Amino acid sequence: MSEENWIEVGSTDSIEEEDLIRFDHQDKTFCVYRLTDGFYATDGICTHEAVHLEDGLVMDDEIECPMHQGIFNIKSGEALSPPACEDLKTYPVKVDNDKIFIKID
Amino acid sequence: MKNNIIILGGGQAGIYAAREIRQNDLKSNIKILGEENLLPYERPPLSKDFLLDKKNEEDLYFHSSDILKNENIEFENVSISKVDFENKKLFAKNDDVYSYDSLLISTGSENKKLSLDNNLKDDVYYLRNLEEAKKIKEIVSNKNKITIIGGGFIGLEIASSLSQLQKKVIVIEIGNQLMGRIIPKQIADLVQNTHLEHGNEIILNKQIEKITKKNGIYEILLNDNSLIETDFVIAGIGSTPAVKLFENTNLKLDNGIVTNQFCETSIKDVYAAGDVSNFYHPFYERNMRLESYQHAQNHGICAGKNIAGVKTEYTSIPWMWSDQFNLNLQLTGICDEYDEIIERGNDINNGVIYFFLKNNKIRGACGVGVIGKVGRDIRITSKLTEKDTIVDKQILSDQNLKLNKLIQK
Ligand SMILES: Cc1cc2nc3c(=O)[nH]c(=O)nc-3n(C[C@H](O)[C@H](O)[C@H](O)COP(=O)(O)OP(=O)(O)OC[C@H]3O[C@@H](n4cnc5c(N)ncnc54)[C@H](O)[C@@H]3O)c2cc1C
Ligand code: FES
Secondary structure (H helix, E strand, O other): OOHHHEEEEEEHHHOOOOEEEEEEEOOEEEEEEEEOOEEEEEEOEOOOOOOEHHHOEEEOOEEEOOOOOOEEEOOOOOEEEOOOOOOOOEEOEEEEOOEEEEEOO | OOOEEEEEOOOHHHHHHHHHHHHHOOOOEEEEEEOOOOOOEOOHHHHOOOOOOOOOHHHHEOOOHHHHHHOOEEEEEOOEEEEEOOOOEEEEOOOOEEEOOEEEEOOOEEEOOOOOOOOOOOOEEOOOOHHHHHHHHHHHOOOOEEEEEOOOHHHHHHHHHHHHOOOEEEEEOOOOOOOOOOOOHHHHHHHHHHHHHOOOEEEOOOOEEEEEEEOOEEEEEEOOOOEEEEOEEEEOOOEEEOOHHHOOOOOOEOOOEEEOOOOEOOOOOEEEOHHHEEEEEOOOOEEEOOOOHHHHHHHHHHHHHHHOOOOOOOOOOOEEEEEEOOEEEEEEEOOOOOOEEEEEEEEOOOEEEEEEEEOOEEEEEEEEEEOOOOHHHHHHHHHHHHOOOEOOHHHHHOOOOOHHHHOOO
């Protein structure tokens, strides 16, 4: 695990609780979430069709896709409700000095 | 006790019911009888990504045969042609007989057909299943000008797909707006504009008088005497519940199989779910029949629970979507019982939603926008509807204010 894979996303107050922001890095899109117990990150595009999850609804530990209501667990990436059936990739997150970092492989 | 449970109709409601029964009942025999020689698959992509070659057959199946095997759910390809409710038996065309202790009817719906008075019956295509989608895909590959009769969801989705395949598309609709039966005119007009911008021709308020064929080209005569020449005709003029099998039985029918909130029909041990059922919705205090993905799934699951003895009311707030070009349209609740309409947004790029309220509570909403722009708000709307919340209309109408502020935790 080399240090340089941790990418700075922004400050912790840039995300409201039970909400998310989209984060683009190189040619990839991520979603970074603030849940009651901390920050989490997943791929930013639904696994069902190529739709940005940034417009989705965060409820408890779940993100619901705005297109067809596919639901994923934010912490594990597990696809919980069809039409989404393929899991969403998740990424480690750390907070340092009020800044959020995600680890991209 | 070990039961024989038969699911008649191997579509979405059927497969979700089967798996739910197994979750609650490890002993009973569960058998799905389906006349399509395919495991249950998703229909929505048939008019969209399947035509566009973005999804293929393997992408459509809900569950693999391995999952069904693991859960000990049998699937048999057979078409049932007669039922005897009194003796709890189903009869196949090939004279095979199936006995059941509990029966779920999930036969879905059938496309309405045009009444054509000449021998062009086989020339007009309809879309309901994978086989028809494959045929349409093959035929359109060497046609240019295609006419779609009917401006409902399926017709318009096909029109959108064919336009993206560089075809010249004409849509003929009998009503004075697209998707007339359920969608507010303002939203229908926004969708219509998108079709026009992509070069599709939309003809409203016109009826088909006659279709003739000359040298491989079809001529469609409209009731204003205008004539449309076209290479291929597809009709999407609505559907009816698949209940022919039950017409001469004592099963209560009225725009589908009448069921209560527990998916029970008028006959003991016989349940119905999905498109075929006209079910009682306790929240709206009335019966309704829905043709939607979410409903087929949730209603199937609810029927499964009840069949397995876990008494469960069906209270899901209706929801459906349609994808056309870069637009995603969504509908939640019911939009025909209201005393007030509130509009949120006016630009399709940010999403436009119409809320239908009664006594300051949302009964339903319909929205359209560029992909991703209405889903969150429509989902929150479903929750507000379900919770019977008295809503702050200022927040509803102002797109700058977040709707989740209205959800009481
Ligand atoms: C082209 C198309 C696009 C759609 N797009 C959308 C969309 O974008 N969004 C949305 O919300 N909904 C959409 N829908 C609607 C959704 O797919 C249906 O509501 C859903 O499939 C209904 O599920 P069901 O199980 O009730 O019926 P079905 O999935 O239709 O399954 C019924 C099955 O029963 C079988 N059957 C019938 N009679 C017999 C018999 N006598 N013996 C044996 N088998 C029998 C049929 O062959 C069929 O396989 C679309 C539908 C179509 C056709
Ligand atoms: S695109 Fe996300 S559920 Fe379909």
